[in-house]
Amino acid sequence: MTTPRVLRRALVVAAVLAAAVTSASWTPAAAAPPAVTTLVDAQCLGGFSRVFTPPVTTTPQTVTAAATYTYGTCLVGPTATGTAVNSATLSCVPVVPGLPPETEVVTWLDGTGDTSTVGWTNSTVVGQTVVLTGEVTAGRHLNASATKVTSGISYLGSVVGCLLGTPISNTTGVVDSFVLTG
Secondary structure, eight states, X not given: XXXXXXXXXXXXXXXHHHHHHHHHHOOOOOOOOOOOOOOEEEEEEEEEEEEEEEEEOSSOEEEEEEEEEEEEEEEESOOEEEEEEEEEEEXXXXXXXXXXXXXXXXXXXXXXXXXXXXXXXXXXXXXXXXXXXXXXXXXXXXXXXEEEEEXXXXXXXXXXXXXXXXXXXXXXXXXXXXXXXX
């Protein structure tokens, strides 16, 4: 008959043997390179509006474009607003102002009054979608990389009207993504 003491001893011996076999056959993997982590400082989406002075017409002319961005839904970080003003020679086609270089001042709406100045230096335009890349040059998240994807939602209707003689005084669109990583 097996007593509890004998059973306990057998279990302890089995556990020790299992540990010995496991440790004898286990070899550590080669040291992995240090992980590269990218900290996401802000990740938002929202909308934008842009006002043109003078309005854009079929004749190319120097136009000042004042943009207001609303980053109202943020997965990381507080909500924010942004403003940018630049001048470019524009006509009805294409109506894509704000191509770099452009400076945007982002105001964080978390009660701190903090701002980030983003210098947009590169862009890719595909149809109504613009992908901007740059860097935070001052303020909160200094030196963070910046990426923004926007889609113009009023462009097509505006362009058709412009080509038919109605100047474009403003446009609106969606900020599909605004990300700062540091």
